[in-house]
Amino acid sequence: MRMVDIITKKRDGGELSPEEIRFFIEGYVNGTIPDYQASALAMAIYFQDMTDSEITELTKAMIGSGTTVDLSAIEGIKVDKHSTGGVGDTTTLVLAPLVASLGVPVGKMSGRGLGHTGGTLDKLESIPGFHVELTTEQFISLVNRNKVAVIGQTGDLVPADKKLYALRDVTGSVESIPLIASSIMSKKIAAGADAIVLEVTTGSGAFMKSEKDAVRLAETMVRIGDRVGRQTIAIITDMSQPLGFAIGNALEVKEAVDTLKGRGPADLKELVLTLGSQMVLLAGRAATHTEARRKLEEALESGQALARFKQFIASQGGDPDVADHPEKLPQAKYTFELPAKTSGFVAEMAADQIGLAAMLLGAGRATKEDKINFAAGLVLHKKVGDPVEAGESLVTIHSDYPDVNEIMKKLYQDIKIRDHAKTPRLIRRIITD
Ligand code: URA
Ligand code: CA
Numbered sequence: 174m175r176m177v178d179i180i181t182k183k184r185d186g187g188e189l190s191p192e193e194i195r196f197f198i199e200g201y202v203n204g205t206i207p208d209y210q211a212s213a214l215a216m217a218i219y220f221q222d223m224t225d226s227e228i229t230e231l232t233k234a235m236i237g238s239g240t241t242v243d244l245s246a247i248e249g250i251k252v253d254k255h256s257t258g259g260v261g262d263t264t265t266l267v268l269a270p271l272v273a274s275l276g277v278p279v280g281k282m283s284g285r286g287l288g289h290t291g292g293t294l295d296k297l298e299s300i301p302g303f304h305v306e307l308t309t310e311q312f313i314s315l316v317n318r319n320k321v322a323v324i325g326q327t328g329d330l331v332p333a334d335k336k337l338y339a340l341r342d343v344t345g346s347v348e349s350i351p352l353i354a355s356s357i358m359s360k361k362i363a364a365g366a367d368a369i370v371l372e373v374t375t376g377s378g379a380f381m382k383s384e385k386d387a388v389r390l391a392e393t394m395v396r397i398g399d400r401v402g403r404q405t406i407a408i409i410t411d412m413s414q415p416l417g418f419a420i421g422n423a424l425e426v427k428e429a430v431d432t433l434k435g436r437g438p439a440d441l442k443e444l445v446l447t448l449g450s451q452m453v454l455l456a457g458r459a460a461t462h463t464e465a466r467r468k469l470e471e472a473l474e475s476g477q478a479l480a481r482f483k484q485f486i487a488s489q490g491g492d493p494d495v496a497d498h499p500e501k502l503p504q505a506k507y508t509f510e511l512p513a514k515t516s517g518f519v520a521e522m523a524a525d526q527i528g529l530a531a532m533l534l535g536a537g538r539a540t541k542e543d544k545i546n547f548a549a550g551l552v553l554h555k556k557v558g559d560p561v562e563a564g565e566s567l568v569t570i571h572s573d574y575p576d577v578n579e580i581m582k583k584l585y586q587d588i589k590i591r592d593h594a595k596t597p598r599l600i601r602r603i604i605t606d
Contacts (some may be wrong), residue, residue, distance in 0.1 A: 174192070174193065174196045176196075176197065176200065176206050176210045176214075177210070179193045179196070179197055179214065180210060180213050180214050180217055183214060183217040183218060183221055184217040184220075184221065185221075186221050188223075188224055188226070188227060189223075189227055189230075191226075191230040194227065194230040194231050194234050195230070195234045195237075197211070197214060197234075198231070198234035198235060198237075198238055198333050199234070199238070201333065201336065201337065202238045202332055202333050202336060208340055211337065211340055212340055212341075212344040212346070215337070215340065215341055215344065215346040215349070215352060216344065216345070216346050218346070218349055218351055218352060219345075219346045219348070219349040219352070222350070222351060223351035225393075225396050225397065225400065227351065228351045228354055228355055228393065228397055229397055229400045229401060231351065231355040232354075232355040232358045232359045232362070232397055232401060233401065234333070235331050235333040235334055235337075235355055235356070235359035236331065236359045236362055236363045238331060238332050238333035238334075239329045239330055239331050239332045239333070239363065240327070240329045240330065240363075241330075241362075241363045241364075241365070242282075242309070242327070242330070242363065242364050242365040243365065244280055244313070244316075244365035246313045246317075247278050247280055247313055247316045247317055248278065248317060249276070249277070249278045249456065250277075250278075250367045250368060250455065250456045250457055251278050251279075251280060251365060251366055251367045251368070252272075252277060252278075252279075252366065252367065252368045252369070252370060252452045252455045252456045253279075253281065253361050253364065253365075253366035253368075253369050253370070254268060254281075254369075254370045254371075254372070254448055254452060255357060255361055255369065255370075255371050255372070256371075256372040256374060257353075257357070257371075257372065257373050257374050257379060257380050257381065257387075257390075258290045258374060258378075258379060258380060258412075259290060259374050259378050259379065259410075259412045259415070259416050259524070260289060260290060260291070260378040260412065260415040260416065260420060260524040260525065260527060260528035260531075261291070261415035261416045261417050261418075261419060261420035261425065261524075261527075261528070261531075262290070262291065262412075262416050263296070263416065263417050263419065263425040263428050263429050263432070263441055264372070264416070264441065264444055264445060264448065265281070265283065265293045265323075266293065266296060266297070266425065266426065266429035266482075267429045267432045267433055267437070267441065267445045267478075268445050268448055268449055268452075269281060269321050269323065269485070270321055270433070270478055270479075270481040270482035270484075270485050271433070271445060271449055271469060271472055271473065271478040271481070272449050272452045272453060272456075272469070273319065273320035273321035273481050273485070274320075274472045274477045274478045274480070274481040275453055275458050275468055275469065275472055276320060276456075276458055277320065277452055277453055277456040277458055278316050278317075278320050278321075278456075279316070279320060279321045279322075280312060280313070280316040280321075280322055280365065281293075281321075281322070281323045281324070282323075282324055282325065282326045282327070282330070282360075282364045283297075283305075283323050283324075283325065283326075284325075284326060285325075285538070286537050286538060286545075287537070287538055287541065288528075288529075288532065288537065288538070288539070289378070289524075289525045289526075289528030289529045289531075289532060289537065290378075290528060290537075291420070291421075291422065291425070291528075291531075291536070291537055293323065294323070294325055295422050295545050295547075296422045296425050296426055296429075297323060297426075297486075297489075297491070298422075298547070299422035299423040299426055299502060299503055299547035299548075300423075300426055300486055300491040300492060300495050300502065301491065301492045301495070301501065301502075301503075302490045302491045302492050303486060303489055303490055303491030303492075304489060304490045304491075305323060305324050305325045305489065306324075306325075307322065307324050307489070312324050315488055315489075318488075319481065319484050319485055319488055320481075321481065321485045322485070322488070322489065323485075323489070326360075326364075330360065330363050330364065331359045331360050331363050333359075334356050334359055334360060337352075337356070338356060347380075348380070350386070350389055350390050350393055351393070353380070353390060354390060354393045354394045354397055355397070357371075357394060358394055358397050358398060358401070358405075361403075362401060362403060366403060367403060367404075368403055368404040368405070368455040368456070369398055369403055369404070369405045369406075370405075370406050370407075370408070370448055370451045370452050370455065371391060371394055371395075371405065371406070371407040371408070372407070372408050372410055372444075372448060373387045373388075373390055373391040373394075373407050373408070373409050373410070374387070374410050374411075374412035375387040375409060375410070375411060375412060375413075375601065376411050376412045376413030376414075376524060377412070377413050377523050377524050377525045377526070378412040378413065378414075378415065378523075378524025378525045378528060379412040379524075384409065384601060387409050387601075388409060388602065388604065391407035391409055391602075391604045392407075392604055394407060395407050395604055395605065395606055396606065399606050404455055405606075406451050406455065406603065406604070406605050407603070407604040408447060408448060408451070408600060408602070408603050408604075409600075409601040409602040409603075409604065410444065410599055410600060410601060411597045411598060411599050411600075411601060412524050413521075413522075413523075413524055413557070413597060414521075414522040414523075414524050414527075414556065414557045414597070415522065415524050415527055415528065415553065416438075416440060416441055416444065417432075417437065417438040417440060417441040418438050418552050418553045418554070418556075419550065419551075419552050419553075420527065420528065420531040420536065420550050420551045420552075420553075421531050421534070421536040421547075421548075421549055421550015421551060421571060422503075422536060422545060422547045422548075422550065423502040423503045423504075423547045423548050423550075424548075424550040424551075424552060424571060425550075426495065426499075426502055427499045427502060428441070429482075430479070430482070430495070430496045430499065432445065432473075433473065433478050433479040433482050433496075434476075434479060435473050435474060438556075440556065440599050443599055443600065444599060444600070445469075446466055446469055446470065447600050447603075449465070449466075449469045450462055450465035450466045450469060451465075451603075453465035453468065453469065479496060482496060483496050502547075502548075503546075503547040503548035504548050504571075505546075505548040505549055505550075505571035505572050505573055506572070506573045506575075507571075507572050507573070507574070507575060507577075508569050508570065508571055508572075509569070509570040509572065509577050509581070510566040510568075510569055510570075511566060511567045511568040511569075511570065511581055511584055511585070512563075512564050512565065512566055512567070513561045513562065513563055513564065513565050513566075513567050513590060514563060514585070514590070515563050515590050516561060516562050516563045516590075517560075517561060517590040517591055517592055517593075517594075518558065518559065518560055518561065518590065518591060518592070518593055518594035519555045519556065519557050519558065519559050519561055519567075519588065519589075519590060519594060520557065520589045520590065520591040520593075520594035521557065521587075521588065521589035521594075522553065522555075522556070522557055522587065522588050523587045523588075526583070526586070526587040527551065527553075527584070527587050527588075529583075530551065530580050530583050530584055530587065531549070531550045531551050533579075533580060533583075534546070534549040534550060534551070534570070534571070534572050534574070534577070534580060535549040535572075535573065536549045536550040536551075546573060548571060548573065549571055549572055549573060550571050551568050551569070551570055551571070551584075552568065552569045552571070553567070553568050554566050554567055554568065554569070555567055556596070557594060557595075557596060557597055558594050558595055558596030558597070559596075561590060567584070567588055568584055568588070570584075
């Protein structure tokens with residue numbers, strides 16, 4: 174088999190065989206196929222698309238490129254959740270202990286943040302003492318005991334994706350639905366999920382800017398999940414503005430705790446209940462959607478979910494007291510208010526740009542090597558659609574820098590106030606097979 178024939182076949186719109194797909198992935202990972210041929214094929218796939226059979230074979234070949242995590246020692250149906258990314262996305266911090274408190278096992282591999290999006294690991298590590306370095310045995314035993322544990326992605330999980338993603342990133346082929354679908358699904362399956370709940374975000378803060386593309390990606394992943402025997406459900410959500418109010422690591426931990434105490438932002442709570450009820454259903458812990466949602470609401474109201482959060486934090490070395498004493502979390506040296514210049518309605522809060530502003534304050538990384546300032550970030554006081562009076566604070570800026578004039582100027586550009594505005598619908602669609 175020759176790589177050049179595979180490239181030209183795809184370039185001309187042909188369907189690749191399972192053997193051709195495996196030849197490519199194996200050769201690319203072991204170094205016999207060079208970057209330039211892999212990038213030519215990725216671009217051909219970008220333009221010609223792939224059939225479901227091709228995407229399924231690609232997903233399987235990528236899974237086979239490294240080790241897979243065996244979670245069979247964990248009792249129950251392991252349901253994993255994945256989001257294609259957002260700004261101020263505090264969901265996992267609330268969702269994991271909440272569904273765990275209903276007996277759904279959550280053994281989660283999470284990532285770090287890059288650019289305008291944050292990562293769950295960084296958020297958790299803002300809790301003094303919390304660490305994610307667990308052996309597989311410790312991880313499994315914690316999930317069996319507490320039903321929840323979070324670790325970092327191990328080095329050898331889907332090496333084909335690491336290599337291919339880095340290549341796509343610098344050759345203009347990230348935005349390809351078959352490549353994104355196989356990238357995400359291969360990692361979830363290799364990490365040991367029995368069933369998968371996907372949140373596919375749309376809007377300025379998301380990968381998929383248009384809802385139409387998000388739906389296409391979601392439908393593709395749901396079909397691939399089906400073909401590889403992992404029940405998959407996708408929720409399409411609006412990420413045109415940040416989720417909740419807090420953006421920044423310690424600030425989001427506090428927001429997660431508030432939500433677990435039943436007084437968090439309405440949008441975050443709604444998303445958690447929507448994703449959570451799908452997870453509870455897939456795990457077989459409720460018979461109907463209504464029952465699943467009611468159980469989740471009860472776990473929030475009774476304090477059962479909050480208790481599970483504290484147990485989870487303490488089991489990984491963190492100080493569970495942060496839940497009752499948020500002042501124990503890292504605090505920024507300074508806070509600044511951003512007063513509205515005019516009265517009206519908040520018409521726009523550009524998620525990607527606001528995420529970038531938080532990153533510039535130190536809440537995120539511009540490059541993988543950057544160090545994070547856990548205390549830094551933003552707390553919004555308004556959501557799109559809210560009325561605002563001139564002089565009212567739109568945002569509190571938490572910063573260790575005494576001068577935030579440039580950030581303020583930027584935020585004034587990112588937040589638009591007009592005569593009228595509509596509240597966007599957060600949950601756009603639920604896609605099942
Ligand atoms: N996220 C992933 O994990 N992979 C992609 O290809 C795009 C987004
Ligand atoms: Ca948030």
